Amino acid sequence: MDAARTVAVFNYGHFTAMRAEDGRVRGLGLHLERLDRDARLVFGEGVDAEAVKAAIRAELGERTEAMNVRVNVFSPEVSMSTLDNIVTPTTLVTVRPAAPWPDSAMHVRSVVYERDLPQVKHVGTFGLLLQRRLARLAGYDDALFVNRSGHISEGTVWNVGFYDGSRVVLPTAPALPGVxxxxxxxxxxxxxxPVEMRRLTLADLPSFRSAFATNEAIATQPISSVDEVEFTVDDELNSLLRRAYLSNPAEPLALRGEG
Incomplete structure (x- = not known):
């Protein structure tokens, strides 16, 4: 309860979210690297990967079905007057049943918005969630971010990719490096x-055949339109993207020396 209270009342920390199934996680090593890297930047000290895995295993218990796992990293030692201290961070793991991957396509609108410190998956999510809410109130499913220079970066809680019929293209504007x-x-x-990265603006979008979003909750999801630009919703492409994602072996949460 004390840990949950600290997370709730002092908005300073970071997290990662992953999908666990049968004691395994795709991209587990990348999630652990993210937690350690972000902790060193946010708190001045990293986190122990084996301790994180043990905490996840303890929270999952005997459940083998697909679960969404969130690992919050925070410190009860940090306050407004001690933000300059180097502290050993604490983790709080929460789990909930994973929803089925969506098959529907998203209709999104572009907005000028930039995350604070986009390379860190931090808990300062109010701004991006507000943009998602405003987009939905306006009749869209979500929002795509464009920075002040007019370059496409990412969605509210997802990365974005585009397909021209032969290659996937990712935007290079600063964005959260999604697993x-x-x-x-x-x-x-x-x-x-082929996959390439290049600077993209809204004016480039009509040159692409299809667009898609990715995150741990949806794997991949087609985007049917951005503003007035419509894309082909290609079930075959989405199937290909998911096969590509699933081709990465799931890594065990078991600690070293355990089965």
Whole structure:
């Protein structure tokens, strides 16, 4: 309860979210690297990967079905007057049943918005969630972020990719380095599908045939339109993207020396 109270009342920390099934997680090593890297930046000290895995296993218990796991990293020692201290961070793991991956396509609108410190998956999510709410109130499913220079970066809680019929193209504007988009592109390259990164603006979008979103909750999801630009919703492409993601072996949560 004290840990939950600290997380709730002092908005300073970071997290990662992953999908666990049968004691395994795709991209587990990347999630652990993210937690350690972000902790060193936010708190001045990293986190122990084996301790994190033990905490996840304890929270999952005997459940083998697909679960969404969130690992929050925070410190009860940090307050407004001690933000400059180097502290050993604490983790709080929560789990909930994972929803089925969606098959519907998203209709999104573009908004000018930039995350604070986009390379860190931090808990300062109010701004991006407000943009999602405003988009939904306006009749869209979600929002796509464009920075002040006019370059596409990412969605509210997802990374974005575009397909021109032969290759996948990712925007290079600063964005959260998502684990799911990394694994998906890794799988695509193994399958012989070229992936490139380049600066993209809204004016570039009509040149693409399809668009998609990725995160740990949805794996991949088609985007049917951005503003007035419509894309082909290709079930075959989405199936290919998911196969690429699933081609990455799930890594065990078991501690060293355990089965």
């Amino acid at each position: 799911t988009i990394h694994l998906t592109c890794k799988g695509l390259r193994r399958m012989g599908i």
